[in-house]
Amino acid sequence: MPVRFRKISTQIFLAQLVILAVSMAVGFVLFTQEARSNLDHEYQARAAAIAQTFAQIPTVRGCMGSSPVSTGCSATMQHLATSTADSTGASFVVVIGLDRVRYTHPDPALIGQKVSEPIVTKDGKVHLRVDPGATGVSANARVPLYAPGGAMAGEVSVGIRESSVSSELFAQLPTYAAWLAVALAIGAIGSWLLARRMKKRTFGLELDEIAHLLQEREATLHGIREGVIALDPDGRISVINDEARRLLGLSGVPLRRRLNEALPPGRIRDVLLDEGGVEDELVVTDDFRLVVSRMPVVLNGRPHGSVVTVRDRTEVEALAVELTGTRSLTESLRAQQHEFSNRMHAIAGLLELGRLPEALSYVHEIRGTSADLDETLRAHIAAPQLIGLLLGKAAEAGERGIDFVISPDTLVGEVPERVQALTTIVGNLVDNAFDAVAATPAPRRVELSIVESPDAVVVRVADSGPGVDDDAAPHLFEAGFTTKAADLAGHSGIGLALVHAAATQAGGSVAVTTGPGAVFTVVLPRPAARFTTEES
Structure with missing residues (x-):
């Protein structure tokens, strides 16, 4: 059988706690995706830096500037590529000529083989991407490679495995989770304090009790044969029943309107606006003989407006x-x-x-x-x-x-x-x-x-x-x-x-x-x- 929480403070606290938890979870997922995207860009930039540095090595430029590339140059570039990958943590450093032939590769079997893709660096720009290559998914950067005379000789492609990116992301997640947990705790404490404050402002009444009181008030207010008007400290109408509207001609007057603006000039207006209070004042209008009272309301020494009662004495x-x-x-x-x-x-x-x-x-x-x-x-x-x-x-x-x-x-x-x-x-x-x-x-x-x-x-x-x-x-x-x-x-x-x-x-x-x-x-x-x- 499901448990029902009747206390308004408990309901408010739990509702806000659920909202906070869901919001934090969604935010954490979105933040993780953004962090992953940022790490991808960061590792692609690192791969681009490695590739640009390798493309500036004179030996590599000299070897790629000769035609055809000799076997000795190919072996030298392979040695340099392997050393660079080991020292920088890259998964591969591949030199590709304009004829799309690989001159270096972590897999020796692929050296001398053509790549299926065209040379994209012919435009002279650096190209970044996530490459699902032969060595696995990696953050890839491709930069143009120039011969000593300045002519384009091919491109250098460098990749860093995505597993490295994921490892760094997982290393950062506990810190992010800790911050989110702290934020959730602060939000929960704030929700609890807010729930307590609302409980105090409602005089300890629960939702069912408030609804019941409202129904009783409406039934009592509109069921009595006496006009009742409640005014706030600014003289605005906060409560008015049907009998008061009938006796004072206020049928079309909305709530929150000032009483002095709702009533026409005359004796009844002067009596009702007397802030000092009146008791059983007999007032004659064109339609009724009214007994009017206005009593100020003071709670804890502070004024809280006033209550006006109007009784019809016409028949009497x-x-x-x-x-x-x-x-x-x-x-x-x-x-x-x-x-x-x-x-x-x-x-x-x-x-x-x-x-x-x-x-x-x-x-x-x-x-x-x-x-x-x-x-x-x-x-x-x-x-x-x-x-x-x-x-x-x-x-x-x-x-x-x-x-x-x-x-x-x-x-x-x-x-x-x-x-x-x-x-x-x-x-x-x-x-x-x-x-x-x-x-x-x-x-x-x-x-x-x-x-x-x-x-x-x-x-x-x-x-x-x-x-x-x-x-x-x-x-x-x-x-x-x-x-x-x-x-x-x-x-x-x-x-x-x-x-x-x-x-x-x-x-x-x-x-x-x-x-x-x-x-x-x-x-x-x-x-x-x-x-x-x-x-x-």
């Missing part, structure tokens, strides 16, 4: 608005019940005193004042959510000494496709108007108008407060901006931003007149399909 805020309307209705009913008890006590007292005319007049007065608002709302507004919201606001206005008036031109149906946006817009605008007139002397007045037409729903809220400063007007709808006094600023800075976001998301617009007495006007376009259905 919508439910909170509906809950506010329900609570307002409940508070209104509570106040009416309390007031009803007081009025019943007054009527009972008048009847007990026998003051029937006064009791009857008081009953008529109560009937007119208490039913007036309910009848007005039901006559002009069909959406029960808005009725409940406004009843609660009316009760609050009574408690705060504010005259809350529903404009006679108010007329709105159930508008199911706009009721959530309307409750957000009306509730926040009325609250803002109440706060604006709270610090002013009586009479304090807030007037609400909601007019539905085939093209749009127009909401208008006017108050008798001091109005809006010209310097503050451009910033009214920014999240966190407020002009309220400190005792009213506990939850301020978000209401008008929610109004602007709800109107923008519905395709509408918000306008304000600075006053004195601010007037906010919101226009929400209506879907054309609704009117087509109603008209048909």
Whole structure:
């Protein structure tokens, strides 16, 4: 059964060791071939030097210059050739005439015999080769031989056996092998150190564990309903999940891009780029109500970037608005019940005193004042959510000494496709108007108008407060901006931003007149399909 190495350091070390060994083996073979080639050239050059020296011997030149070559000259040259071969280590020194006849040779039987090859030195050059001759394979050099008068008389061929070349190569190989072994050992030590370093950099985790962690991270990162962004120390996006891309509009932004380049200018960009860190900061965009946090990451006392989390509070805020309307209705009913008890006590007292005319007049007065608002709302507004919201606001206005008036031109149906946006817009605008007139002397007045037409729903809220400063007007709808006094600023800075976001998301617009007495006007376009259905 094959052995499997699970440790990443062992796998890296063995892989690099195999690569080094194979590389060294291939290099050793190539080096050996190159060394053999170099030795061949070296021995051919040595043979050429021997041949040139022999061709310069006066006796040889004189003998080859005579025609025909005498037997005595041939014997003399044979003796010189044998002596030269013995002293230089050459395997043969052969003198060949222009008639291709051998005059010297290690094998006496071949002296006087013709060679099969032509005289190649007629061009006056030295010729080198590996010659598989009669004496065996040898490094061969052939040089021209000239007579004393300068005429060409033949050539001298000298060979050195290849066995000598091989012997020298084999003598050098152990040294080369030792150097390669040292290089392999150094490479193995370096591979081992690298494997240990990588093991340390991966916190001791193995490959399977790293792969498992990556799979878990991806599943967790993209499975949660919260946007997560990891930034490196340079502010570049290193990790981002699908929810963060959806909430921040970063669907096409690649990794490694700077966050300040990916986000457009605005409140959300300012909050996310705060390197000091933010915690649960509420930010309103055109599409969402977001709770944003940015926490710096410090490891071993060194900054390693930061982590940004983004939570969608849009649905929660919508439910909170509906809950506010329900609570307002409940508070209104509570106040009416309390007031009803007081009025019943007054009527009972008048009847007990026998003051029937006064009791009857008081009953008529109560009937007119208490039913007036309910009848007005039901006559002009069909959406029960808005009725409940406004009843609660009316009760609050009574408690705060504010005259809350529903404009006679108010007329709105159930508008199911706009009721959530309307409750957000009306509730926040009325609250803002109440706060604006709270610090002013009586009479304090807030007037609400909601007019539905085939093209749009127009909401208008006017108050008798001091109005809006010209310097503050451009910033009214920014999240966190407020002009309220400190005792009213506990939850301020978000209401008008929610109004602007709800109107923008519905395709509408918000306008304000600075006053004195601010007037906010919101226009929400209506879907054309609704009117087509109603008209048909």
